[in-house]
Amino acid sequence: MIYNLIIKFLYMLLNLIYLLVVLLGLICIYVFLITYKSNSRNNTYIIFLLLLIVLKFFLEIVFNFNKEWKPNFSFAPFFMVAYPATFLYFKSLVLNIKRYNYKEILHFISPIFVGSINQINNNYNFLGDYSTLIFLIFFILFSLFYTFSSFLLLKKQVWNQNSNIGLINKQNNLIYKWTLILFSITFIATVRIYFSIYYEFNHEGLISSKNFLWISALLWIVIFSYLLYNPDIFLGFNALYKKIELQKNKTFSLLEVWILNHDVKINNKQDELLKEKIVPDLLNNLKEIENLVLFKNCFRNQKITQKEFAENLNIPKSHVNFIFKYHSKISFNEFKKIIRVYDAINLIESGYLKLNTLNALAEKVGFSSYNPFFTSFKEITGLSPHKYIKELQFK
Template sequence: MFLSVVYFMTALLGFLTLMVLVSQYKSNRKVNFYLLILIFFASFRFFFIGIYSLVFFTVSDDVTVIFRSFGSGIFACIYLYFKCLVANRKNPVAGDLYYFSIPVLFGIYNLWMRHYTASWYLLSYFLFALIPLFYLGLSFFELKNKLWFQKSKTWRVQKQNMLVRNWSIFFFVFCFLIVLRLLVSLVLDIFVAGYSDGTSYFWLAGLLCFVLFFKLLFTPMMLYSNVLLDYEIKSEEYFELVFEDFWLDESDVLITNSQDLKLSERVESNLESYIYEIERMALEHFCFRNPKVSMRDFAIRLEIPKSHLLYFFKYHSKVSFIEFKRTVRIYDAISLIEEGFLEKRTVEKLSKKTGFYSCDLFLSSFKEIVGVEPLEYNQKRKELC
């Protein structure tokens, strides 16, 4: 009876959290499609287990196998959540389906094993333990390489990334503990012959999820960080921007175009956000390393219409989009040089890495912006060190 109350309370708090997350979907960087799936799945499962513990009813073995096997796709959702969090992407893309291939194959294997080779159940348990470890490992390397040890080049982005970094560490530890409970349960099933399908000590998962839901609901910086951060930024006297000299707070150009007049209301009210998001996306996500990236591609990464970006560079930038792209690539090259890129690789490889079609164009652009050529810059850097 006590455990059913725990499960129902966790499910109730989970569904409440889900509703709040949905309301914050567009405005909060930490909320994406896969987090909603994870919260829904966890809440539904605790609700189902709560009912099952109160009113016992028969569930066919085939249904149990299907639920356990294909349900392992939730671990793929954990990895995809972190992947989207790092990329600042909200919605799933077709390429995400690739990561569900392992759970699908595992489900097919379990169904086949049940009807033809039931004696191979130990292999099923081994695979069931391996799948969450595999996706947890992918998540660790994704976060380690692209978020936890990445330094921001702007003050505002550093502030945002610190919040996201702290949240990702908390959520990764939560996922690790959930997987650890599952592994312990599977080991007990094998050696103690419990055959619980990984549900031993499931109340621990309930308590962990209760803590997660509670933290999401009652820690404002988790769900409302954008609002609080904007307020905090407004109270600061100094904001660090890498390309501050590029941007215009007010345009001296008279707007006569009817389409631009309509856009002005939308863009002008969010001008500061546009500036910081453009710099963050350009510097933190290396969008311009792709030599074919266009303004349309960049607008898609920013999740804004191309017309908004056209308006911004037309009325609030001292440089064109092409010039901005070129400058960002040179800044990227400088960062790579300072990381030792030219110690083992050539200038030509550096030019390709940063998105230039031509090495000659890279050299001329580098000298124009920095004042010296890349090799000379690298030599002076080593002398200073």
């Protein structure tokens, strides 16, 4: 009697864990759908991946509540599409590409084909006694290939990203931690499946990979919670560029740059006196700065100085110094660098390079030559200009 009660309690607890995975997954999918247009190509793959996870655990809840229902259909092999979906999500994470490469559909053909063959074999058993072994070998090779490919991709293009600009480095560190956590958990989940298959093969003879599924459920709860706690992940890499685009024409486009708090700590008496003059009109000055750099493109002037910048704003240079000292997370020179790279990306995506060279682009946005443009572009976007253009053309 007590044993039966314990078993029922454990089943109920298991279903509650699965239900929590489903609910958190649906919330994450909803948030991704809200930000879909800001990063549609990237978000498509992560939404697809999360839908697969939600569907998997929803089916487990259904099966647990109705153990007598045994559909004449095997869902498990089709969930292998999660591996290429994860790889393609990682692949698209670092790029701000809006167009789709429909050749990527080829990644999903083999798991769908094998899943279909598995279903036909369940009905007609045309593969005989070797069917289980064939499908196991395919699954192991398939999962290892995409797991290893994801590891190489992340190690090369994400985990080695670094920048001297604190604001950019903060974003890079966020994506680094996110991809490391997601990759680690998908790797652990894959190992869990291997152990489950081994256990079932030696104890039950029926391969379903459902044993120890609660481990995967707990891991996905961690993933979903991390996503909701760090919403900037929904924007992906180059988040600052995307945020500027999303917030353009709103009150502030560069919210990630500015410190709007009026009660900043002042270092000296001279700055205390300046604060009394600047703070009352701070928001208007920040709006004017954004208008000057984003819409009037004042930084296309290669030789513009902080004094000339202040003259364009019709405020003293000391006020500009104060703003970038106390109300900006980056220096004036870093600010110029970011805006010029942002300007370059806009021109690239507008087709500027169809009639012009990269050297011309570098000079157009305000760099003195190609070399500092190359260094700044790679530091801020994580890609060289040639690599960025190549990826843009390829996609």
